[in-house]
Amino acid sequence: MLHPTPAGLFCPIGNFYVDPVRPVGHALITHGHSDHARAGHGSVLATRQTLDIMRIRYGEDFTGSEQAAGWGEEIVIDGVKVMFKPAGHVLGSAQILIEKDGLRIVVSGDYKRGVDPTCAPFEPIPCDVFITEATFGLPVFHHPDPKTEIEKLFTSLEQFPERSHLVGAYALGKAQRVIRLIRDGGYSEPIYIHGALARLCDYYQSQGIELGDIRPATIEKSKPAEFAGAVVVGPPSAFQDRWARRFNEPLISFASGWMMVRQRAKQGGVELPLVVSDHCDWPELLMTIEEIAPQQVWVTHGREEALVRWCELKGIPARPLHLVGYEDEGD
Numbered sequence: 001m002l003h004p005t006p007a008g009l010f011c012p013i014g015n016f017y018v019d020p021v022r023p024v025g026h027a028l029i030t031h032g033h034s035d036h037a038r039a040g041h042g043s044v045l046a047t048r049q050t051l052d053i054m055r056i057r058y059g060e061d062f063t064g065s066e067q068a069a070g071w072g073e074e075i076v077i078d079g080v081k082v083m084f085k086p087a088g089h090v091l092g093s094a095q096i097l098i099e100k101d102g103l104r105i106v107v108s109g110d111y112k113r114g115v116d117p118t119c120a121p122f123e124p125i126p127c128d129v130f131i132t133e134a135t136f137g138l139p140v141f142h143h144p145d146p147k148t149e150i151e152k153l154f155t156s157l158e159q160f161p162e163r164s165h166l167v168g169a170y171a172l173g174k175a176q177r178v179i180r181l182i183r184d185g186g187y188s189e190p191i192y193i194h195g196a197l198a199r200l201c202d203y204y205q206s207q208g209i210e211l212g213d214i215r216p217a218t219i220e221k222s223k224p225a226e227f228a229g230a231v232v233v234g235p236p237s238a239f240q241d242r243w244a245r246r247f248n249e250p251l252i253s254f255a256s257g258w259m260m261v262r263q264r265a266k267q268g269g270v271e272l273p274l275v276v277s278d279h280c281d282w283p284e285l286l287m288t289i290e291e292i293a294p295q296q297v298w299v300t301h302g303r304e305e306a307l308v309r310w311c312e313l314k315g316i317p318a319r320p321l322h323l324v325g326y327e328d329e330g331d
């Protein structure tokens, strides 16, 4: 019913792929991150929000045709039933339940279990085969409470009131979540954003995700002091170029699950690492598998071996799929 191919997971009965990494005829897409949602498919079935996000990122002609799947709506494709349920990863992100003759397979895409007011929370779906990622699939990965991470930003703003705090966050999902965390922490000053985030921030706001007073971080050469003590959010790549150097004594921060790894922060010249992840950490992966109690677990990408080993010790048959092409842009 479903097997890995170089283009991605393929369902021969329904003749569709899930999150294909190459252009295909029929694609089912879990969420809008660029490694999962690519342009150029003949048709795309995804949630309304994922379709909207693809249109924003790739333009009007991102696919030949599109179909929006409502949450929990049963859609039949050549006798195969599919259903989209929230994955808690980014706005519009879904797990896809694929069912035929009583066999239920869930492709969870990327997902997390922590609280995130910028998207619908993960819903555990009873199934026979649970297909999971393992981006942070090692026992060393424990993500702290994102609220305490954002506190570090507030502390730094108090400590260095003159410095522009440049917070690196990927454009889809992380940036909006970080802005929302800053707002929920009680910060009501304007937050400045890099132009690359503008359309997605606007889209989130149009979907009812309040981000507060957001302004473009356009800076004139003559007035670098304008952003003294301000919070500026931008894609991490922007901090390598001239744009970042225009700010007043810029203090570089980066919100990512990878900030758990001290060396990564050091290498990237990150002065203030904030561990904020849109993926499960190790305890959340285990909790999810225990809760769903599937007959089998397939691990798509990430640190597959440790999770496969853990499943086997628990008596759950598991296999790594070694899918390539999923280098998550979201964390």
Ligand SMILES: [Zn+2]
Pocket (backbone or CB within 6 Å): 031, 033, 036, 089, 110, 328, 329, 330
């Ligand atoms: Zn993702």
